[in-house]
Amino acid sequence: MRKSISAAEAAAMIPDGARLMIAGFVAVGSPERIIDALVARSARGLTVIANDTARPGLGIGKLIEAGCVARAIVSHIGTNPVTQRKMLAGEVEVELVPQGTLAERVRAGGAGLGGVLTPTGLGTLVAEGKQVIEVEGRPYLLEAPLRADFALLHAQEADHEFNLTYRLTATNFNPIMALAADCVIAEAMETVPVGVIPPDAVRTPGLLVDHLLERMH
Amino acid sequence: MRKSISAAEAAAMIPDGARLMIAGFVAVGSPERIIDALVARSARGLTVIANDTARPGLGIGKLIEAGCVARAIVSHIGTNPVTQRKMLAGEVEVELVPQGTLAERVRAGGAGLGGVLTPTGLGTLVAEGKQVIEVEGRPYLLEAPLRADFALLHAQEADHEFNLTYRLTATNFNPIMALAADCVIAEAMETVPVGVIPPDAVRTPGLLVDHLLERMH
């Protein structure tokens, strides 16, 4: 059995300037408790790798509003006008990555692969400055793997060995980010005894998870 | 609700000389009924992409013994002395691929990626004739994606829309091969009504599966 930590302890582990992967899709499947604790401790200069910056007041949107984020590597900011405003004002640097490429770059970072060869982005702004590799006569864009100092996850169930499950569309980037960071911190809706989650239902083996937040009371 | 077919009908669809992906790991998770039907119809000249050639009398081992296979793209043949003998006799051509590279090549074929950049195989016979690509100062071997005419799968449960689940170590190559072939044929231990498998438990969405074998009686 492993010991869980508080959200404040989790936030204290994450230094200013850290590079974070944060799961979630318009905040669905995002770790709101860890995010709140980062806002509470006034984190600064974070780089956030995520699908999007959610909405004002929600998920990563809270980090943007509170001025915690210096740089965002995301597939869109269309749902968050605050991010768009801060980007145009030069307060937040935004790197836009096609969503499928983002998923594969994260996966490559976690799987020890040297990069991603994708047709997506060829002939667009995304291809600028990148290598094009031909395989069997077809061109592909070479996209580099992504890794982070921390991955912040949101699970449905966790057991006390930190095995995790995810629910429906709250799954999204959680399972792939779990492999792509030096330190993985998860929060879960429920904590269950070891053995309750069948092996086939475990989506992230507990050995990949460094810290789990205490259950909510 | 979709109509299932017999093993013989499945085998009749697969012409001599076809390129097949066959799931399974030393025959665990291999579609034995489809294999038996291919042996029964004396299929010839098949190319088999699989983890291994199992053992004599088991799984892909039956296809090897029956002379159905001209070429095998596999990670090992150590469990099957018949394959080793036929390889040395020039009856079966064997291309050995590191297991992790095989999995990624199949996945790339199914995911529309142009190839795999892996450190595995660098400085070995596997690297011969292949391109080495540097990414962020590190060398990786460029391995091409794999696709097949048919993928033959073994599921635990199937519903009548052909959604599939897999069990424990019988999962192995099944979920990734389901995306990497022009025609996907599955057999299942159980057939259940649509809606019985929860969305989070479906490992292969039914729309990827072209044909399902009738349930066993």
Added chain:
Amino acid sequence: MDAKEMIARRAAQELRDRTLVNLGIGLPTLVARFVPPGLHVAFQSENGILGFGARPPEGMEDPNLTDAGGGFIGAEPGAASFDSAMSFALIRGGHLDMTVLGGLQVDAAGRLANWMVPGQLVPGMGGAMDLVTGARRVIIAMQHAARGESKIVPRLSLPPTAERRVDLVITDLAVIEPTPDGLLLRECAPGISVAEIVAATAAPLIIPDVVPDMPLGGGR
């Protein structure tokens, strides 16, 4: 029937039985309301579900079940959920039969721009670049003009979404098929003449002898 409903109804006529279809955010989402009767279409949402259904009644939503815009959805029997890597393996890998997306511009070569207006509006491409690159058929559902300017242009002035030529453009005025030879006018919206379409279109159009009216399916 307003223009958006008309475009969505026409796009719904492109749906085929037992296909996997992704609908973009905004106008394309409306297409799901007009699936022709008898067709079994599985809608994918790129945030990780296939076989999603209509928004559940008030109070019966699940916060873990939303579409790519974050709106609540339901699940049809036989639905499947998966992570983002699998979702885009389906999209990029050619497993998606069709996608319906909005557009800012389509040009004479059939190229689409729909993800940014430099210096003004930078929402990002989200899944659009993968969808246009990977889906077997790409249908653009959009207004013919914005602020009085034709969105169908000789050459994109906005950054392209992909190199690929889209398959069909459905607007409030016309249905246009990009071909290797140029933009082919296929159908007119009800009550709109060929001359009106040509006048409203900045790009050259190939006009066949007969241009029928858009089929819009039965009514609800």
Added chain:
Amino acid sequence: MDAKEMIARRAAQELRDRTLVNLGIGLPTLVARFVPPGLHVAFQSENGILGFGARPPEGMEDPNLTDAGGGFIGAEPGAASFDSAMSFALIRGGHLDMTVLGGLQVDAAGRLANWMVPGQLVPGMGGAMDLVTGARRVIIAMQHAARGESKIVPRLSLPPTAERRVDLVITDLAVIEPTPDGLLLRECAPGISVAEIVAATAAPLIIPDVVPDMPLGGGR
């Protein structure tokens, strides 16, 4: 205690608490029997399970739960199963703390050959190339000699498994650590002298002043 058991016992002393370990087919599999008491080690099998346990009693096996050699195994509480892509993402991605593999040869540079003897024996590499490339520590557990010939050689005559220098070689005679300077003799098997080891080893060894005996742990 036979040679294989001794090698397995010594290899088990390398296990650390709360680590993820892959054991190769054959001799390395024996290591699981000698986990030092109090350690929680999760064994991965590359066919897709983490946290597997001992073979169940006769008649209680599950045909869907086997190790990489096809032998029946059990599952510990908290075990997780996954597909081959995920299994090798764990291996290649550096998530595996340690692997114990058999060997045909290790050379003075610490390189391993363990997947083929050209023209004679071509079992294939299976997962070995990925394991040697990706695991944080690679331990080779093997007999010191085969058919009277040292398996520890100045330079591989067999095709290498990977470029990477392995971390430790455990044989029935010695424990040897490949270092940037060469092969360092770390321990002698009980009753074996340094001179005997040097005589039985084709590659040059670096001999420290003190070479202790192998620790073999307590009993079962």
